[in-house]
Amino acid sequence: MNKIIKQEKLAENLFLLEVEAPQLARKAKAGQFVIVRISEKGERIPLTIADYDLNAGTITLIFQVVGLTTKKMSLLKTGDYLLDLVGPLGEPSEIENYGTVACIGGGVGIAPIYPIARALKKAGNKVISIIGARNKDLLFWKDKMAEVSDELLIATDDGSEGHKGFVTDVLKEVMTKNSLERVWAIGPMIMMKNVAEVTRPEKIKTIVSLNPIMVDGTGMCGACRVSVGEETKFACVDGPEFDGHQVDFNLAMRRAAFYKDKEKLALEHYNCQCGGGSCKCQ
Amino acid sequence: MPVKKPRNPMPSQDPKERKQNFREVALGYDEQTAQREAERCLQCKNPLCKQGCPVEVDIPEFIKEVVAGNFQKAAEIIKNKNNLPAICGRVCPQESQCEYKCILGKKGEPVAIGRLERFVADWEAQKVTSEINPVESTGKKVAVIGAGPAGLTCAGDLAKLGHEVTVFEALHTPGGVLMYGIPEFRLPKAVVKREIEYIEKLGVKILTNTVIGKMYTIDELMKEEGFDAVFIGTGAGLPYFMNIPGENLNGIYSANEFLTRTNLMGAYDFPHTDTPIKVGKKVAVIGAGNVAMDAARTALRLGAEESYIVYRRSRAEMPARREEIEHAEEEGVKFHLLISPIEFKGDENGNVTKMVCQRFELGEPDASGRRKPVAIPGSEFEMEIDTVVMAIGQGPNPLVPASTPDLELTKKGNIIADPETGSTSKPGVFAGGDIVTGAATVILAMGAGKKAARAIHDYLTNNS
Ligand SMILES: Cc1cc2nc3c(=O)[nH]c(=O)nc-3n(C[C@H](O)[C@H](O)[C@H](O)COP(=O)(O)OP(=O)(O)OC[C@H]3O[C@@H](n4cnc5c(N)ncnc54)[C@H](O)[C@@H]3O)c2cc1C
Ligand SMILES: Cc1cc2nc3c(=O)[nH]c(=O)nc-3n(C[C@H](O)[C@H](O)[C@H](O)COP(=O)(O)OP(=O)(O)OC[C@H]3O[C@@H](n4cnc5c(N)ncnc54)[C@H](O)[C@@H]3O)c2cc1C
Ligand code: SF4
Numbered sequence: 001m002n003k004i005i006k007q008e009k010l011a012e013n014l015f016l017l018e019v020e021a022p023q024l025a026r027k028a029k030a031g032q033f034v035i036v037r038i039s040e041k042g043e044r045i046p047l048t049i050a051d052y053d054l055n056a057g058t059i060t061l062i063f064q065v066v067g068l069t070t071k072k073m074s075l076l077k078t079g080d081y082l083l084d085l086v087g088p089l090g091e092p093s094e095i096e097n098y099g100t101v102a103c104i105g106g107g108v109g110i111a112p113i114y115p116i117a118r119a120l121k122k123a124g125n126k127v128i129s130i131i132g133a134r135n136k137d138l139l140f141w142k143d144k145m146a147e148v149s150d151e152l153l154i155a156t157d158d159g160s161e162g163h164k165g166f167v168t169d170v171l172k173e174v175m176t177k178n179s180l181e182r183v184w185a186i187g188p189m190i191m192m193k194n195v196a197e198v199t200r201p202e203k204i205k206t207i208v209s210l211n212p213i214m215v216d217g218t219g220m221c222g223a224c225r226v227s228v229g230e231e232t233k234f235a236c237v238d239g240p241e242f243d244g245h246q247v248d249f250n251l252a253m254r255r256a257a258f259y260k261d262k263e264k265l266a267l268e269h270y271n272c273q274c275g276g277g278s279c280k281c282q
Numbered sequence: 283m284p285v286k287k288p289r290n291p292m293p294s295q296d297p298k299e300r301k302q303n304f305r306e307v308a309l310g311y312d313e314q315t316a317q318r319e320a321e322r323c324l325q326c327k328n329p330l331c332k333q334g335c336p337v338e339v340d341i342p343e344f345i346k347e348v349v350a351g352n353f354q355k356a357a358e359i360i361k362n363k364n365n366l367p368a369i370c371g372r373v374c375p376q377e378s379q380c381e382y383k384c385i386l387g388k389k390g391e392p393v394a395i396g397r398l399e400r401f402v403a404d405w406e407a408q409k410v411t412s413e414i415n416p417v418e419s420t421g422k423k424v425a426v427i428g429a430g431p432a433g434l435t436c437a438g439d440l441a442k443l444g445h446e447v448t449v450f451e452a453l454h455t456p457g458g459v460l461m462y463g464i465p466e467f468r469l470p471k472a473v474v475k476r477e478i479e480y481i482e483k484l485g486v487k488i489l490t491n492t493v494i495g496k497m498y499t500i501d502e503l504m505k506e507e508g509f510d511a512v513f514i515g516t517g518a519g520l521p522y523f524m525n526i527p528g529e530n531l532n533g534i535y536s537a538n539e540f541l542t543r544t545n546l547m548g549a550y551d552f553p554h555t556d557t558p559i560k561v562g563k564k565v566a567v568i569g570a571g572n573v574a575m576d577a578a579r580t581a582l583r584l585g586a587e588e589s590y591i592v593y594r595r596s597r598a599e600m601p602a603r604r605e606e607i608e609h610a611e612e613e614g615v616k617f618h619l620l621i622s623p624i625e626f627k628g629d630e631n632g633n634v635t636k637m638v639c640q641r642f643e644l645g646e647p648d649a650s651g652r653r654k655p656v657a658i659p660g661s662e663f664e665m666e667i668d669t670v671v672m673a674i675g676q677g678p679n680p681l682v683p684a685s686t687p688d689l690e691l692t693k694k695g696n697i698i699a700d701p702e703t704g705s706t707s708k709p710g711v712f713a714g715g716d717i718v719t720g721a722a723t724v725i726l727a728m729g730a731g732k733k734a735a736r737a738i739h740d741y742l743t744n745n746s
């Protein structure tokens with residue numbers, strides 16, 4: 001049981017939880033994640049460690065409401081508890097002084113890119129960050145990102161803030177002016193795929209963080225398998241970060257959609273709570 | 283000569299009914315049947331049965347008490363050697379262990395030792411709340427990694443000796459394979475929980491949601507957290523795949539995922555639980571061990587119309603317990619023998635729809651003594667399926683070894699440990715169970731935990 005010491009709504013369907021977890025805060029590194037379960041019959045869901053505070057003994061999670069578990073989680077308040085919290089899982093990001101790097105966060109992906117940008121900055125890199133969202137209301141942590149970046153660029157689909165268009169447009173622009181040594185891209189699968197396509201011709205190593213469906217997060221079930229350079233990898237223990245030029249994104253997208261119909265059913269069941277009426281929940 | 287009495291059959295749920303539910307299949311003996319069965323034992327002077335039991339349960343001794351109706355006494359005798367009798371009575375491969383050696387088995391049927399053991403353990407659980415005598419603390423701290431049968435046994439024995447034991451478990455529930463792997467219909471989770479509560483009553487602390495190698499390394503446990511010794515019982519949790527084309531299509535599960543979703547996460551009760559599972563009409567389970575039988579029988583209970591065991595050798599080589607194979611057949615699982623998949627094909631959404639298979643014939647015996655399957659060229663054919671479960675074995679989970687560089691490993695990644703003491707290349711660190719032997723049995727894991735507990739006790743008392 002881990003106590004929630006702060007709950008905040010960052011934007012529509014976007015929430016932040018700061019949770020008590022002293023040992024986790026001590027061990028967490030950029031790029032790692034946790035698995036959360038919020039109720040006895042609940043699902044285990046992975047979330048990136050967006051921040052950690054050694055002194056307070058807390059970690060910060062940021063999540064987007066997409067289905068049943070994240071919906072239920074959005075109703076938790078300060079003082080409530082997470083039933084289960086396990087981590088830090090996965091391999092940390094490879095942080096070195098590379099020279100000039102770009103950190104790209106799309107949507108809720110801004111949360112996981114933050115600790116990576118911070119670590120890269122601390123290691124001496126020149127960090128150019130690009131964050132994007134559908135519109136300006138969905139952007140968050142601009143100040144925190146600015147603090148850890150030498151340059152912060154913004155893109156919104158509707159042009160309500162920064163460049164009108166995608167983060168990839170901004171990246172192309174950045175690439176004409178800088179010689180990038182490495183790129184990190186975290187966000188929706190399609191965004192990561194497109195970033196990898198932009199950097200591929202220039203052979204700039206591009207790290208993406210994959211978010212396949214997971215169960216245990218310790219390498220026991222194989223649900224999280226992804227194909228990287230023709231090889232099967234378990235994202236929870238071999239990743240979640242991989243070389244974006246090697247990832248089979250199409251496979252990853254198909255696998256992520258496998259339970260769509262079931263997930264819809266779970267949400268319907270939750271919303272109606274009829275206990276056996278006319279809906280499809282039996 | 284008294285007339286030879288036949289072995290008393292196990293009352294079971296009707297196959298037609300039970301394949302629709304997750305309740306336990308074997309119902310257990312009542313007192314009369316147990317006593318009748320116990321009377322069949324010859325009380326041999328030199329009981330061969332005992333040699334067949336990896337933890338040397340005093341078999342004739344406990345059976346004698348069953349005959350006399352002293353079930354409590356019988357339970358005490360078993361528990362001297364075996365901390366988890368309700369579990370072993372249900373899942374031990376008795377036909378290759380204690381019952382295999384029983385003298386009655388030479389000409390007829392052996393004494394049903396496992397069923398008697400189960401009866402005694404269940405009787406005790408219902409009738410008495412066994413008293414636990416507090417022991418004097420030694421002031422020594424032991425960390426046990428993994429709450430499977432190896433870790434739990436080791437922890438229980440060490441607590442009985444007065445050591446302060448903490449078990450670190452990665453999942454949110456202790457029990458290891460007993461909770462996430464072996465299905466409810468074969469090993470009710472209430473039975474496992476009962477045995478775990480007993481271990482906790484002995485004073486063992488169990489910390490769930492704690493992955494060693496991530497939350498703490500072994501060195502941190504010993505140097506910073508004050509543990510004097512460590513036992514590693516992390517099991518064989520890493521599922522193998524075949525590395526053939528199409529294996530990452532949707533609908534292809536490892537047995538671990540399939541069983542974990544169902545057992546640990548309760549997916550059979552979806553959407554009343556939040557974790558989904560998808561089972562189509564035709565399910566192919568690749569492999570023929572206990573894990574495969576469990577998956578094939580689970581698939582039927584989840585609503586599959588057809589459930590196949592696909593195995594590249596013949597019936598004689600199937601490694602599962604006899605009883606499980608029989609139960610699977612009674613429930614309608616079909617066996618496709620001497621074939622193996624070489625490729626999976628899917629539809630435009632990436633869901634598996636077909637399996638290309640190859641036929642095999644048996645050749646010369648291999649290193650394991652089993653006849654080796656040889657592929658028949660040109661024998662390829664397609665099988666329509668929509669769900670596949672890979673149950674072709676599992677390897678050691680690398681999280682602990684990867685974070686403990688001075689731990690010696692085999693080529694396959696298992697920890698090298700002394701079979702008698704469990705001691706590893708790292709001083710103060712012991713290991714046992716599937717992480718050392720590779721996937722084996724509950725009772726062997728428990729045996730290893732027991733031996734290690736004794737060795738850890740020696741280590742702690744000699745080192746002070
Ligand atoms: C390593 C990793 C880090 C992640 N970090 C974050 C984060 O920081 N913030 C954030 O908002 N999201 C993150 N995600 C995604 C998050 O786990 C899913 O959004 C969440 O599980 C959805 O659960 P749900 O019940 O609300 O939705 P559901 O209705 O169950 O599912 C909606 C979609 O979410 C995905 N999903 C469902 N269950 C799982 C599961 N058990 N594991 C992974 N994906 C699943 C599927 O693609 C599914 O179609 C991360 C995923 C991974 C693998
Ligand atoms: C489906 C199935 C059916 C089976 N049927 C039978 C049967 O009928 N009869 C029989 O005798 N045997 C059977 N077996 C085999 C038997 O269950 C195993 O041999 C036995 O459970 C091994 O015990 P263990 O304690 O070594 O490991 P496990 O039971 O695997 O337990 C290991 C525990 O360690 C935890 N762990 C792993 N890594 C870490 C870490 N880094 N930090 C913290 N915790 C960690 C795991 O989560 C797990 O809980 C079956 C196995 C399966 C999978
Ligand atoms: S523990 Fe297993 S092998 Fe030993 S007597 Fe009991 S059932 Fe037989």
Ligand code: SF4
Nearest residue numbers: 323324326331384385
């Ligand atoms: S070998 Fe068989 S008959 Fe003899 S003591 Fe053991 S169980 Fe009884």
Ligand code: FES
Nearest residue numbers: 217219221222236
């Ligand atoms: S989530 Fe189970 S192996 Fe990765």
